[in-house]
Amino acid sequence: MSLFDQILGHKQIKTFFTNALQKERLFSSYIFTGPEGIGKKKTAIAIAAMLNCESPDNAPCGMCRSCLKIQEGTHVDVNLMAAEKDEILAEQAESVLDAIRFAPFEGKARVFIIDNAHQLNPTSGNMLLKTLEEPPSGNYFFLITSKPDSLLPTIRSRCQEVAFSGSGILEALMESPDFDDSYYPWVKSGGGFVEDKSQLKAFTSIRQLAIRLLQEMISPHRDSGLDLEDELSEALGNQGRESARIFFFQIEILLRDILAIIANRDDAIINRDMISDLKKISRRLTPDMVFEIISLVKKGTNGLSYGIRIQHLAPVLLAEGKKVTL
Known part of the structure; x- marks a missing residue:
């Protein structure tokens, strides 16, 4: 080959x-x-x-x-x-x-x-x-x-x-016998990050962490999310900046899906297999809140460019996001 x-x-x-x-x-x-x-x-x-x-x-x-x-x-x-x-x-x-x-x-x-x-x-x-x-x-x-x-x-x-x-990448991935529908959002989102089939399972795990962070963000308990911070540090802390960039990128895509739900545009949702969880989160957010959190996510992504590690950025994002939603 x-x-x-x-x-x-x-x-x-x-x-x-x-x-x-x-x-x-x-x-x-x-x-x-x-x-x-x-x-x-x-x-x-x-x-x-x-x-x-x-x-x-x-x-x-x-x-x-x-x-x-x-x-x-x-x-x-x-x-x-x-x-x-x-x-x-x-x-x-x-x-x-x-x-x-x-x-x-x-x-x-x-x-x-x-x-x-x-x-x-x-x-x-x-x-x-x-x-x-x-x-x-x-x-x-x-x-x-x-x-x-x-x-x-x-x-x-x-x-x-x-x-x-991304043209042609989805078709190439779907030819794989182990392709799963949950992989679809990574290609459909248009943010790149998919270079070979071996990356897909890792992306799915990162997406689960991303939606958990949003769920913790809307939790009414101020101290919730401590276990998630440890899990994020363990899962992403030693994988380099690229995995952290993927994490922030996926949070942003999930937030855009939430905006689509708020606007009654379910047809525009990328992470369709997560629609139930996304709708629960959307009930606690207004469009202004979502845009404010997206702005926080972009700041986190910029922080990676300055060499700040995900272990330090994720807790700040969670804490600042909670301030927006409480």
Whole structure:
């Protein structure tokens, strides 16, 4: 199975890059845009493997030495750059400029994948402009972002943009024999986060935690929710920022479902398998309350970007949410 086969959906994008390589029409600099977690970085890694794959007939094969090293993150010529703290620094851009002066060391092509490229600060972004426009032969750039409008216009003008969406992902998931109806909201919500089938069960557990938090939020008892705080810390505390982002995202989707219920728009509900619980919560909330809680959730999501851990953010969200509903 090739690495492309392991990526859900995005059939047109995978076909485009396969054909571009075969016809030697691959551009040197791309911007991959779309919701977080939808498969942009995974696709860029697969393309990096395709460029360096040792199998002439099934690239990226996923099994040769180059493909395995790229998947493990140990290939010298495939470089993944991410923000240090809140931005991508000039020192990181300088390391790219240093590396690009030399020919690829162990592969056929050198690939730079810049994750969350919207975090390039003006200095580091400007340092890369000339290189993005005319990189030396055999060098390729993939800028990954969910916020393309935050990129410098001069960077966008030097790259080809490829837009990722959830189209085709649901169909691919439903072909799985173990697909469950409770997985549907994760794809239907349009927030990304679904890159492969193995993630679905974890998402379902996170959704249960999200609705429990809302149930505790409307509880008339001020001290309720302490057990949930411990459970959240145990379930999400060691899983990294992405799981916490999914948790906050799912709370927001549940709140939007509650707004649909309040407006008598049951047809617009995404989490239809939870409609009974959602209706119970909706009876305790007004639209203004829901919007205020959504604002609190967004603040929590922003807190993750500043390195604040879910163990600290979730109790604050619960406490502030209770103030709104009591």
